[in-house]
Amino acid sequence: MITPCPFDGVVFDLDGTLIDSVPDLALALNAMLDEEGLPHVRPEQVPAFVGQGARVLVTKAMAAVGRPIPEGAAGAATLERLHDRFVALYEAEPVRGTRPYDGAVAVLDALRAQGVTLGVCTNKPQGPTLGVLEALGLSGHFSAVVGGGVIPERKPDPAPLLLTLERMGVAPDRAVMVGDTPYDVGAARAAGVPVILVDYGYSPVPPAEAGADVLVSSFAEVPAALARLAATRAKPA
Structure with a gap:
């Protein structure tokens, strides 16, 4: 059984997080x-x-x-x-060999079934991003998709993440970012959003050194990480 999600929205990076491209x-x-x-x-x-x-x-x-x-x-x-x-x-030809990471589709399905609003925020150009999501059958999972070029700023600037959340209708303090690089961490920190990092992606630095709130080794661990993150944030200072 998937751990219930205590947040209203979850924003995912794409390459190296949701898909191996x-x-x-x-x-x-x-x-x-x-x-x-x-x-x-x-x-x-x-x-x-x-x-x-x-x-x-x-x-x-x-x-x-x-x-x-x-x-x-x-x-x-x-x-x-x-x-x-x-x-x-x-x-x-964007998906000859590209696939979602193991467990990704099941987790997305479970989060949506719980009423969690999902989004994608990536530096990948918007056109290829939409094409890949459609070709892999993932586009219907997301209420908002913001790729490179939608606005001039790119992660680690917080603007793309904040725009994604605005289009999702989710406040930053009720959301979580899930990514794989320091660019995701930087955007989340600047936006006031907690961040989970996967350690199997494309990070240019060791993921454990990227400064995420929680580090996971598989997509299947994301729901439990969301619950753990919420519990940590609820503790008195």
């Missing part, structure tokens, strides 16, 4: 690199590129293959061209 990100990156006549990145390199949006992902991939994007106007134009091409390649 590395296989398809690697395929799209390598298709882009093929067009540029450049060597491939290895799939195991890709998690280190993820978390700050598609432009950073492309920038890190180019550096990894020995072709860093230069500074200045010419470099900015190159980045925009490569970004747009990567996104187009990724959107064309």
Whole structure:
């Protein structure tokens, strides 16, 4: 039986939290690199590129293959061209190998059955985010989805998370963020939202050092972590 959720809303990061998207990100990156006549990145390199949006992902991939994007106007134009091409390649086939993490769908179903409002807040561009959620049959679980580009700010800025909560109709003090990177922790802290971190995702630092309120090792542990977090917050100072 799933532990009852004591919060009104839960906001999830996407890549590295709800879904393992590395296989398809690697395929799209390598298709882009093929067009540029450049060597491939290895799939195991890709998690280190993820978390700050598609432009950073492309920038890190180019550096990894020995072709860093230069500074200045010419470099900015190159980045925009490569970004747009990567996104187009990724959107064309976003779920060849992407899957929800074990236990994710069952937990989402259980939380919704309890009347908990769910949302997604990710730095992944909005178009691919919506496409992936739809293709995986997950879009119906969420009352709000805010991806990169919906507003100029990105996590760890709190603005995307606060917008997600506004669209969900949930106050920050009645919500929890679940993510996998320091960018999720930073956004949650700045928004006044407690945060659970999964330790299996794409964090660029050891998850235990990212400053989350609770650390879990599987998605199935999230409901119990929500209850534990609520109990901790209810204790007198």
